[in-house]
Amino acid sequence: MTFTRRRALQLFAAAGASPFFARTVLAADWAGIEAAAKGQEVFFNAWAGAETINAYIAWAGEEVMKRYGVKLTHVKITDTGEAVKRVRDEVAAARKDGSVDLIWINGENFKTMKNEKLLFGPFAEALPNFALVDTKGKPTTLQDFTESTDGLESPWGMAQLTFFADGAKVTKPPLSMKELLDFARANPGRVTYSAPPDFHGTTFVKQAMIEAVAGKTLFAKPITKPDFDATVAKPLYDYLDALKPFLWREGKQYPKTQAEITQMLADGELMIGFTFNPNEPANLVAAGKLPKTTTAWQNSGGTIGNTHFVAIPINAKAAAGAQVVANFLLSPEAQGRKNDLKVWGDPTVLDVARLKGDDAKFFTSSAAPGSVSIPGPTLLEPNASFVKLIEESWLAKYGQG
Numbered sequence: 001m002t003f004t005r006r007r008a009l010q011l012f013a014a015a016g017a018s019p020f021f022a023r024t025v026l027a028a029d030w031a032g033i034e035a036a037a038k039g040q041e042v043f044f045n046a047w048a049g050a051e052t053i054n055a056y057i058a059w060a061g062e063e064v065m066k067r068y069g070v071k072l073t074h075v076k077i078t079d080t081g082e083a084v085k086r087v088r089d090e091v092a093a094a095r096k097d098g099s100v101d102l103i104w105i106n107g108e109n110f111k112t113m114k115n116e117k118l119l120f121g122p123f124a125e126a127l128p129n130f131a132l133v134d135t136k137g138k139p140t141t142l143q144d145f146t147e148s149t150d151g152l153e154s155p156w157g158m159a160q161l162t163f164f165a166d167g168a169k170v171t172k173p174p175l176s177m178k179e180l181l182d183f184a185r186a187n188p189g190r191v192t193y194s195a196p197p198d199f200h201g202t203t204f205v206k207q208a209m210i211e212a213v214a215g216k217t218l219f220a221k222p223i224t225k226p227d228f229d230a231t232v233a234k235p236l237y238d239y240l241d242a243l244k245p246f247l248w249r250e251g252k253q254y255p256k257t258q259a260e261i262t263q264m265l266a267d268g269e270l271m272i273g274f275t276f277n278p279n280e281p282a283n284l285v286a287a288g289k290l291p292k293t294t295t296a297w298q299n300s301g302g303t304i305g306n307t308h309f310v311a312i313p314i315n316a317k318a319a320a321g322a323q324v325v326a327n328f329l330l331s332p333e334a335q336g337r338k339n340d341l342k343v344w345g346d347p348t349v350l351d352v353a354r355l356k357g358d359d360a361k362f363f364t365s366s367a368a369p370g371s372v373s374i375p376g377p378t379l380l381e382p383n384a385s386f387v388k389l390i391e392e393s394w395l396a397k398y399g400q401g
Contacts, residue, residue, distance in 0.1 A: 122151025336362025
């Protein structure tokens, strides 16, 4: 039987379901969703820390208005947790016309919203363009920090911890955290990482943890503070303690952001930088901010990687419009533009090998200066419960320098 809008309404009425459930069921009727979306304004809460990202979202807004009559308003935030708190407060106040329609999200924030039933859906796998997502080669498109997405968020882009340097100065890149320690010893003051809870700094510490701790299976499950202290803290901080005296300013001060580290690398103050976007070094070379001799690599044993997503709050005022935007963001055109080093350089979630004809033309395979020359396998993120414990313990130990 065809699953039509009328049939969905019959099911909704028979079930006595909530309005939220009704919107979820109706997601199966894509023509109806597009019709309902026309004229809606979608408030997209997304990090606004990079001009390239802001410009890309502005372009996407122009396209969805032109094609679907949906107005996309970028609500520029510095911390996704701010938007999560707003949704929580609005839902607690029984506000059904929420101020957040779409949110850029992953990791701990997604787990929080999922556990607290603050998300609309499942909707993601019903999006027409979801069929193009590479769920086999990129399993993190269905798993967010070990948490199943369950259709509650739509994949948007890929990420993997990547190191980079001027290849003319760093001729033999360190391909493990142990080798990075050896490099720092040989080049004191020329390596550092940003202070948690900066996302990149926390990721650096997680990478050190994964390589230092013997029992890898524990990362897939939630962990308590007593277990963290008993199994993780000593090997992790043995490593970080050994690294600290050889860091920039002997670890008495840490940059606040990864962007500061990149600038210090460009200025010659540091020798190695790192990013969670494998295309960023090539992007920086193309922009003239790093030399053409820049090289990028991932550790031989692998580096942490994940997918970032967009999700719709349960009380979104423009749930239909948000789905239309999410579907457009999965289109080959939008994914190809985002992947372009001259635009953003954010790796695609699509299975490019399966794209045909004009869709395939949105992607290029030619390597650019600064591209990853030594790739490593992707390591799954540890369970989201590790983040708070890592950040709290790091700040307690090193927060004062």
